[in-house]
Amino acid sequence: MxxxxxxxxxxxxxxxxxxxxxxxxxxxxxxxxxxxSPMELILLGLGGCASYDVVSILQKSRQEVTDVRCELTAQRAETVPAVYTDIHMHFIVKGQDIKESQVERAIKLSAEKYCSASRMLVQGGVNVTHDFEVIAG
Missing domain, CATH: 2.20.25 (N-terminal domain of TfIIb)
Incomplete structure (x- = not known):
């Protein structure tokens, strides 16, 4: 440890x-x-952690990535402590001849294996979901 x-x-x-x-x-x-704010930093930490993984995995898969953006949408509990209850991550991946199957694989590996921030939030009861789009360019 x-x-x-x-x-x-x-x-x-x-x-x-x-x-x-x-x-x-x-x-x-x-x-x-x-x-x-501290809670905004948690969202940014999750987005940064997952985005790093996705870029790294796609590059290792020889995908010609030129840009990755992760847009996060979160809901918080109504009562104190106003923890995140749901976080949706939308990945926008740009590049040449990017295979959607490789993007899906990269996001899944990040969510289930590599992204410590994601695993910590999920284990804490946060519902974290993902989707993506691929844009040529």
Missing amino acids: SESKASVTWQENKAFMGISPSGHNVQIDADKEKGA
């Missing part, structure tokens, strides 16, 4: 500065004036 260390320091009002385990600064703001 590996250990990660991060820190979060209060700046003012509802704004905080996070320092990631790799030393990067991340502005966090519950009011969303100076940075993303």
